[in-house]
Amino acid sequence: MTVKQLRAFLAVAQTLSFTRACDRLHLSQPALSLAIKGLEDSLGGPLLIRSTRRVSLTPEGEALVPLAKRLLADWDNTEERLRQHFTLELGRVAIAAMPSFACNLLPDALMAFRSRFPRIQVTVHDVINEQVIEMVRHERVELGIAFAPEAMEDLAFTPLFSDRFVAVLPPDSPLAEATSISWQALLAEDLITLQRPSMVRRLLDQALADQGIELRVAFESHQLATVGRMVACGLGVSAVPSLCQPHMQALGARCLPLHGPIISHRIGLLSPRDRKLSVAAKALAEVLEESVQAPMLRSK
Structure with missing residues (x-):
């Protein structure tokens, strides 16, 4: 069965007229007859009884009508939903x-x-x-x-975009009064970092190792929020991507640009x-x- 054949059959079944079905579907009579014949051949028997005076349904044709309505409704709904997906309406x-x-x-x-x-x-x-x-x-x-x-x-x-590491400092730290800070000055303080296998920690380890800078860690945590609060409470300093800066400041810490070297990712x-x-x-x-x-x- 094809959708075209089912539409042709349903139009004839509902109008009981090939002429009116042709008008509804904008098909010629030969094209409509061919669609009906193709459907009957695929199903294995007649669906319509056509005489010179009238068109009627066989019992099999009557059984097909509600099924055809349901199949075509499902098809139309599926077609519409897919169209909405492609046009970003759904x-x-x-x-x-x-x-x-x-x-x-x-x-x-x-x-x-x-x-x-x-x-x-x-x-x-x-x-x-x-x-x-x-x-x-x-x-x-x-x-x-x-x-x-x-x-x-x-x-x-x-x-x-490329993001760079910034220093995270307690608000009352003398270092927080500067406009920027060097890695050397930052790492002279107790350092608080994320634990491995965090990508932030791995980026930090690798970048500083490439510069020959040793990373000595005083505290580690799995969560950035914990790191920020520990810094804000004065337990030490940290370094995080600048993307985290609003989060760190909301927790009470102060953030400054880092240099010597600038580490970005x-x-x-x-x-x-x-x-x-x-x-x-x-x-x-x-x-x-x-x-x-x-x-x-x-x-x-």
């Missing part, structure tokens, strides 16, 4: 983002996305960097926002390399690139 997309991005830059991007596509449902997974990469790699989400991964054979990475969009994104995911990726890159450029 749909859903899942994204994973590290918490520092999820709570700082992502909300504004989602506001911009929502204003353009109000009927697209977005699910946000705010998880640590390593989990973002794993969720994208195992296709649990279509998009991720994370640091550039070390192994990208199966991932596509679109850079959004790329943050961007991740997606599976060999999988085509849905229309909704493509649209979200475009909005993220627009809304995230613009403020980062202005900040420079």
Whole structure:
């Protein structure tokens, strides 16, 4: 059976007239007759009884009418829903983002996305960097926002901006009065950092090792919020990506630019390399690139 054959049959069954069915479907009589014959041949028997005076249904034809109505309604509904997905009138997309991005830059991007596509449902997974990469790699989400991964054979990475480490200081520290601080001065204090295997910690370890700088740690924690509160309470100092700066300041710490050296890293969009994104995911990726890159450029 084809949709065209079912529409032809239903039009004749409802009008009991080939002429009126032709007018309804904008088909010629030969084309309509051919569609009905094709349907009957595929099912194995007659559905209509056609005489010179009238058209009627066989018992099999009568049994097909409600089934044909249901099948065509399902088809039309499916066609309409798919059209809405392709035109972004309907749909859903899942994204994973590290918490520092999820709570700082992502909300504004989602506001911009929502204003353009109000009927697209977005699910946000705010998880640590390593989990973002794993969720994208195992296709649990279509998009991720994370640091550039070390192994990208199966991932596509679109850079959004480069972030640099900033110093996090107690508000009453003498160092907090400066406009910037060197790594040498920062590391002379008790250092509080994230624990391994945090990507932030690994980036810090690697970058300082490349500069021949030894990292001596006084306190470690799994959570940035804990690090921020420990610094704010005067237990020591820390260094985090500038993306975390609003979070650290909200916890009561003071943030300053770091130099000697400037340590930066790329943050961007991740997606599976060999999988085509849905229309909704493509649209979200475009909005993220627009809304995230613009403020980062202005900040420079």
